[in-house]
Amino acid sequence: MSQTKKINKNGMNARRRGHIIFYAALMILPCIQFAIFYFGVNISSILRAFQIYEINYSTGILEKFFTGTRGYSFFYNFKMAIDLFSNNVYVLKNTFLIYFIGLFVSQPICIILSYYIFKKKPLSGFFKVMLYLPHVISGLVFSLLFKYITENVYMVVAKDIFGATVQGILVDPNTRLGGVLFFNVWLGLSGSLLLFSGAMSSVDESVLESAQLDGANIIQEFFYIVLPGIWHTYKQLLILGVAGIFGNQMSLMSLFGIHSDITKEMATIGMFFYLKTYYAGTQIVDGVSYGILSAFGLMMTAIIAPATLLIRRLLDKYGWSTK
Amino acid sequence: MAHKKQKMKAKGLADKIFFIVLFTFLVLYVISILGTLFWGLLSSFKSVADIEIKKNVLGLPNPVLSAEELRFSNYAKLLDAFGFTVVNPFYQNGVMVTHYQEVTLGVTLVNTLMFTVITSIENAVLPCMAAYLCVRYPFKVSGFIYSTLLVLMVIPIVGTYPAEIEMLRSLGIYDTMIAYFIQNFNFTGMYFFIFYAYFEGLSTTYYEAAEIDGASQLMIMLKIALPLAFKLIMTIWLLRFIGHWNEYGTILLYMPTQVTLAFVIYRTFISTMNGEHSVGEVTAGCTVLAFPLVIIFICFREQLMGNLTLGGEKG
Incomplete structure (x- = not known):
């Protein structure tokens, strides 16, 4: 060299x-x-799913040992987790309810509102700022205010104007679920506004102009040009939505608090898991230990992870092509 | 020709109706948001007698019934929300341990500032630094990190709370602020990809010129790369600051004695369920929690609302 x-x-x-x-x-x-x-x-979560937690009341020590020993079957925690889920299967209904409301109500409205802002229609700049406000101010603030408006204000207005004696929307069991869903939609409307309006701004102006020259109306422009143009962003949000389905807590904690029976009755899987983890703070409560919760989490992951990948595959295969 | 004109007229009318409907919807939505916040502000100046006895839920505060409240007495009463003790018993390595914290205004403010400022700096700077390193030095490990983070964003892992809490307890740092700083000392999440796309778009001439002039790698990063990305870092810092300011669920689970302002407001709300606090006091608490963020939003709305894009990721 x-x-x-x-x-x-x-x-x-x-x-x-x-x-x-x-x-x-x-x-x-x-x-x-x-x-x-x-x-x-x-890895620790997987190991915990195979651990039994027992408090030795004579010594006050929390003992941990692996399943398959001391008379416990190997899949004991998984069996207990299935029992736990079977006794609380309503959480699945609530989970899918809030997910589909978000998918078919909040997101489409958000896209349409983003379209208005993208088209720079009257006051679009002002609306953009106002729609961003719920992101800035705590959901706890909006929850508290919503709660009092739907009780104090609602009851007084119903009495004074309609002569009706009513309970608060979140107090009356007949209107509570609707109230909670409305709250989630109301606050969630602006959720992805910036992402969608950012994606729309990358749609080629010349394509829009030529569509207008060809006589396309707003609906046609929206469905045939803009939506395909933002498809990549929307697809990512759809995938993330599926991935996060078991994490959504439906704002129950901020509306009713962690100790409320209503929170327990209306819980989604995400809220249910959070509650059980919180109450098992000393590792065991009502027979539910961290071991059982870890097993529960693993089973949920085993369901949602492949589902997310499948949805991704399907969206890649059958979604819009921008070519 | 006439038919074509008519068609165009109808199209124009349909478009107008569409946008009028959207405009109306947006106006109603904005009124609902601003109206809610304004109602909260008004109620924070009302007394129990004004709201619950006189049923003055929508009007301005009654100057007689709410005389004291108009002098910010509901806000002063918020100070009574402090001065409680949080007790947190838990098992650490099999043995029962109890943490106590006497919550005062000073402790809360210090915790709030540490919780929001430090972790938001971590959330902004670490992904920026990691993304810069991965773009600038395209080693195999950079590709591995990128692919791993992309995969992890899509594959959800459910129910790791117990494992994470137990790990923190085993390390002896559960229910401490330092644990939260350690938990946030990473570059995972979507901000890594935002910074990655940004640095990918930058010309490498800056770095090459600096290297030729004898600048060290550290100098290049600190004096060229990070200043170029400063606006983006600030945007993400602000977003994370707002997120941490409003956070209370994490505190409840991971650090119950490290009380922040949002947690105190949440606890005040819990107390209200037993009638301990009036609507006026709770809405005063909401105003105190929201006010700093409204100021930040007004001052920095351009940065906060700047487009954050994920680039053209196909992963």
Whole structure:
């Protein structure tokens, strides 16, 4: 090898070595954190699904041992998790109810509102700012205000104007579910507004102009040009929506509080799991331990993870093509 | 020709009706949002007698019945919401441990600032730094990190609360602020991809020129890359600041004694269910919680509402 090549090679090696050291020095801690708090936690979750928690009341010590020992079957926690779910199967109904309301009500309305803003119609700038406000102010604030308006104000208005004596919307069991769903839609309307309006702004202006010249009306423009144009963004949101289906808590905690029976009665899977984890803070309550909850979580993951990938596959295959 | 004109007229009318309907809907929606917030503000200046006895739920505060409240007495009463003790018993490595925290205004404000400021800095800077490193140094491990994060965004993992809580307890850092800082010390999530797309779009000439001038890799990152991305970092910092300011569910589960303002307001709401606090006091609490964010929104709405795109990711 010539001297110059050797020098160049050594120089490049030194430079590359410098890059590697710099890269490693900065990435090592976040990577370790990620390894512990993502992979470590998930492996721990799997292990916990095979652990029994028992409080030894004579010593006050919480004992943990693996299933398949001390007379417990190997899949004991999974069996208990299935029993837990069977006794609370209503959570599945609530979960899918709020999901489909979001899918068929909130998101379509959000897209249409984004279209209005995209077309820069009157006051679109003002509406854009106002629609963003629910993102900024805590859902807890809106929950509290909504709760009092649908009780105090609603009852007084019903009495004074209609002469009717009513209960608050969230108090009356007949109107409670509707009230909760309305609240979620009301606050969730602007959910993806910025994403959709950002995606719409990337639709080619010339395509829109030529469609208008060809006599396309607003509906045709919306369905044949704009929607396909934002399909990629919408597809990502649909996939994330499926992925997050078991995490949605339907704002129950902020509307009714964690200790309320109403929260328990109307819980989604996400809320149910949060409640059980909260109440099992000393690891066991009502026979539900962290082990059983981990088993429950694993079963839910085993359902939703392939479902998410399947939905992704289907959307890729049958969704709009922008070609 | 006449038929074509008629068709165009009908089309124009249909489009107008469509947008009028949307406009009306938007006006009603904005009125509902602003009306709700304004009602809360008004109610925070009303007394129990004004709201619950005189049933003055929609009008302005009665200057006689709500004389004290108009002098911010409901806000002053919020101070009574502090001065409680949080007790958190839990098993750590098999042994019962109890954490106590006397909650005062000072403790709450310090916790709130630490919780919001530090974690939002982590949430903004770490993904930025990681994305820059992955783009700037296209090693195999950068590709692995990118692909892994993309896959993890799509594959949901449900129910890791118990495992995470137990891990924190085993490490002896459960129910501490430091645990939350450690939990947020990562670059996962969608912001990594936003920064990745940003740095991918930047020319490498800046870095090459700096290298030729003898700048170290650290200097290039600190004096060129991060300043270029500063606007985006600030946008994400603001978004995360707002998210953490409003957060209380995480505190309830992971750090019950590290009380923040949102948690105190939540607890005040719980107390109201037993009639301990009036509507005026609760709405005063809502106003206190919302007010700083409204100011931030007014001052920084352009940054907050700037388009954050995920680029053309096909993963």
